[in-house]
Amino acid sequence: MERARASSTRSSRFLRLLQLALLACVGLLAGCGPHYTPPLMVGTNTWIGYEPLYLARSLGYHDRLPLRLVELGSTTQAMDALRVGKLDLAGVTLDEALTLVQEGLPLRIIWVMNVSAGADAIIARPGIRRLADLRGQRIGVEQTAVGAYMLQAALEQAGMQASDVSVVPLPLDEHLSAWHGRRVDAVVTFDPVRQTLLNEGGVTVFDSRALPGEIVDVLVARDEALQCCARRIAQLLDGQRRALAYLAEHRDDALARMAQRPGVASADMAAALNGMVLPNATGNRALLDGASPGLVRTAQQLAQTMHQHGLLARIPDTTGLVDARFVREMQP
Incomplete structure (x- = not known):
């Protein structure tokens, strides 16, 4: 009877040790597996x-x-x-x-x-050849600091204020569609849209060369x-x-x-x-x-x-x- 109890005790102890060993192996395998690094x-x-x-x-x-x-x-x-x-x-x-x-x-x-040294610009439709011609016109501009900064600098150069034009808030990805849909008469934009509009007959009335280094x-x-x-x-x-x-x-x-x-x-x-x-x-x-x-x-x-x-x-x-x-x- 004593030998049986001793054998049972040893078996239980062995099983517990085996479980611990298996858990340790799982932990080691997890640690050695591929580590995910978020991009x-x-x-x-x-x-x-x-x-x-x-x-x-x-x-x-x-x-x-x-x-x-x-x-x-x-x-x-x-x-x-x-x-x-x-x-x-x-x-x-x-x-x-x-x-x-x-x-x-x-x-x-x-x-x-x-x-930028010309790649940011205000492009207008044919017939609008200078900044003064923008008075009363619809100007599309993205509602960002650079868009507002460019437009304000251009208007100041022409002696105008924002109230002298109709400002059309226009996300960048809508510049081309607004131009093609004739929803704007000019747009404050940059390449590659600028080059596309120039290829379609658009006219540069102001660009970043007027704001060197800015x-x-x-x-x-x-x-x-x-x-x-x-x-x-x-x-x-x-x-x-x-x-x-x-x-x-x-x-x-x-x-x-x-x-x-x-x-x-x-x-x-x-x-x-x-x-x-x-x-x-x-x-x-x-x-x-x-x-x-x-x-x-x-x-x-x-x-x-x-x-x-x-x-x-x-x-x-x-x-x-x-x-x-x-x-x-x-x-x-």
């Missing part, structure tokens, strides 16, 4: 100036990098997605970045994507992304550096690749790029790094102008606006 969510609208990001993807520079490029219909959508945390990074204009910072969104500028597109990152994913962000920006180098060295092939996604001709892509400056790693270092970064000075001046015109409720603190660590450590 870095990077959003842009259809602006041609963001195309090098997609060129990098086309060239395989994002391979094996947990990353998803998200194309949105408008900058408004990109800003909203940033606000609620659906995007980690996004391409926005400098004035839009200032708007988000004023709202209290914790973000930093990590790369200057482009500086219409700047930047890549911003939320603070959470900078804290958790700095290595992946560095890899993304290295892909941008390599894509710009490829564009400089193999322009024809790069233009052909870049033209595919927006569905435009290579010649139109080339014309669009001629209306902007695409700073490379060296250019970005000059703009973002140093004791007094050039972009921060531009942002301060722009914030004052926006505040004076009622586009900002207050002038935001631009002290920590830029995070230059990525361009500082990047090879030329």
